[in-house]
Amino acid sequence: MDAAFWDKIRTYCRDEAAFENCQQMLLQELHPLEEAARNADFQLERHKALLHVITRLREPIDLEEIFQATAIEIRQLLAVDRVGMFRFHPDSGWDDGEFVSEDVDPEFSSAIAEPVHDHCFGDQFAVHYQAGRIQAVADIYDAGLSDCHIQVLAQFQVRANLVVPLLLGQNLWGLLCIHHCRGPRQWDPTEIEFVTQIAGHLGVALYHAELMVELRREILDRQQAEQRAHNLNQELRQAIVELKAVNKELEAFSYSVSHDLRAPLRSIDGFSQALLEDCLEHLDSNGRDYLQRIRAASQRMGQLIDDLLMLSRVTRSDLRRDAVDLSYLANQLCWDLQQIDPSRSINCVIQSNVVTQGDPLLLRVMMENLLSNAWKFTSKQPQALIEFGAMRLAEVNRPELNWAIDSTSPEQLVYFVRDNGVGFDMVYVDKLFQPFQRLHRINEFPGNGVGLATVQRVVRRHGGRVWAEGHLNQGATFYFTLMEGIEES
Amino acid sequence: MSGGAGQKVILLVEDNPDDEALAIRALKRHHISNEIVVAHDGVEALDYLFGTGLYEGRDVNIKPTVILLDLKLPRINGLEVLRRLREDDRTKLLPVVVLTTSSEEQDLLNSYSLGCNSYIRKPVDFVQFSEAIRQLGMYWLLMNEPPPN
DSSP states (O other), X not given: XXXXXHHHHHHHSSSHHHHHHHHHHHHHHHHHHHHHHHHHHHHHHHHHHHHHHHHHHHSOOOHHHHHHHHHHHHHHHHTOSEEEEEEEOTTSTTSEEEEEEEEEOXXXXXXXXXXXXXXXXXXXXXXXXXXXXXXXXXXXXGTTOOHHHHHHHHTTTOSEEEEEEEEETTEEEEEEEEEEOSSOOOOOHHHHHHHHHHHHHHHHHHHHHHHHHHHHHHHHHHHHHXXXXXXXXXXXXXXXXXXXXXXXXXXXXXXXXXXXXXXXXXXHHHHHHHHHHHSGGGOOHHHHHHHHHHHHHHHHHHHHHHHHHHHHHHHHSOOOOEEEEXXXXXXXXXXXXXXXXXXXXXXXXXXXXXXXXEOHHHHHHHHHHHHHHHHHHTTTXXXXXXXXXXXXXXXXXXXXXXXXXXXXXXXXXEEEEEEOSSOOOGGGGGGTTSTTOOSSOTTTSOOOSOHHHHHHHHHHHTTOOEEEEEOTTSOEEEEEOOOSSOOOO | OOOOTTSOEEEEEOOOHHHHHHHHHHHHHTXXXXXXXXXXXXXXXXXXXXXXXXXXXXXXXXXXXXXXXXXXXXXXXXXXXXXXXXXXXXXXXXXXXXXXXXXXXXXXXXXXXXXXXEEEEXXXXXXXXHHHHHHHHIIIIIIXXXXXX
16 A cells, blocks of 8 residues: 555545554455455466466477477476476386476576486385376475485575376376476465476376377378389389289290191191102111101100190280089090090999089190090900099098198098009109109000199199099099189289 | 193192191192192292282183191291281182191181181091091082082
8 A cells, every 4th residue: 555545545634543444444454455366366367377378288399399388488487497307217117217308487497308216205205196196395404304305406506396296197207397406495385286287288298298298109101001012013113014914925826836846747747748658668667667657756746736836825814713523524534535435445433413612614624634634544454444423532541631721621622533453663753743744654555744734733723632642553533622712813 | 730620629728848848748639639739938828829929821711629728937927917918808608628737716716707617637547637628628629519600
């Protein structure tokens, strides 16, 4: 109250005693009002400061800026010497850390980047801070603090301090430290409440910053994954282009093999025959024999080219998928073979209704090769027997052969072609399916060793496996599987 | 050979001299004595059929009874010859037998799509080849009724 006010009051009073009474009464009434006004002012400032801080927190700026602005705001409002954000080093057990941000009165030293090692803190206080403890010390030399704690505070010239935990979720990330250096200072409950609120908001900011980091990492990961997928895609496309080119070349190659390679053979065979017809009287038996050999060789080579073309066709052709009656095929093929060589009597035992899914043409080629093999290698048997059928894998009597199959389901269907012919030595079983591999002399059993290679390719293109079992002079069995789902290979 | 109207002519379109010699030999040995005109590529074949180029001024009313057509030919290939003679009213009905080395699916498909009457793959075995030629000659020259001229 200024003097002019009291003078005015005095004029209303009878005498000095009445004035003093009146003054006394007014002061008593006014004092709490002034107190309330001061409080309201502070509250207003506090709310303004909080609003500033929260507004900043909502802007997408980085943590460092938020800390800096908040430190300035708090130091202004509380009129203290230093406000700092202290961060513990992760995995140091809260023994080590540093100030990462501060606002400090120029009269006092900066605490930034001063490494702090305080073993007793990690040991004794961290747990409490983690639980939300607040330390408000009016004078560090008069609060019963441990020596090591005082030492740490003294290095920053601290005299009074207010410390609030900065929590990231449930974890103690660091401390919001309010230092007063010029002398002791009492901490008002409203001040403590204000600083606690700020720390809460900083916790949210920390959480957001962490989310941001994770989000960035995720975005980066995703971008990298997308890049990888893109690269892979490019490579795949390139591979497809190359494959198509290779396929085209293969087509062209096969086409020209088919056309150009057989023509000279026809000349060799044709003119050998012409010699035999036109110059017979000039040839002795040797000469005739030689010409016959030339003819036989060119025809063998013609057959070989045809078989190789079939082998490449099996690889090249598009795969269809229909129901194929293997029993019907086997019957038909056995009948055809019988027509070609009616002199032989063979018992063909064919299980009926064996139907599978696959490419009708390729499966026919496969059955043709298997059955004509059986037919060929039983030619020396007085009682030849050829069998065709299907069984479950569990029934295959040599279970150690199951390595040959991807699917180990005992319910898997296994088809077989069995004969009681000349058989083979199991020592050579691995060579059976290689092109041009023959286990018998050419004059014993004709053939060029491409048939079983073709069988294997057909089976593989149907996602299956083929294997054989045999003994010398005790026949052979060829087993094969055909997967439900056809795979290209 | 006079190539007169009553004479049945075979047009053999073949670039390989060995195959030409062997085909002619096979025809002769089976006593098929018809005149054999040999065109060594697709251009010669079309010239013969339409009386152009090499065969400028030829009487194109004298048409071959059967054309034995190889597919792989220099300049204009067999499929193209087939396409052009099927497009032309003067030649669209002529019997054409594709006589070639390959039995590639695409060749078969293209030949039949373009309207060949028959497709024979030349066997390597000359005895078989000779027999095929004999049957061809018998069938197309003696048994088959040609289209009206």
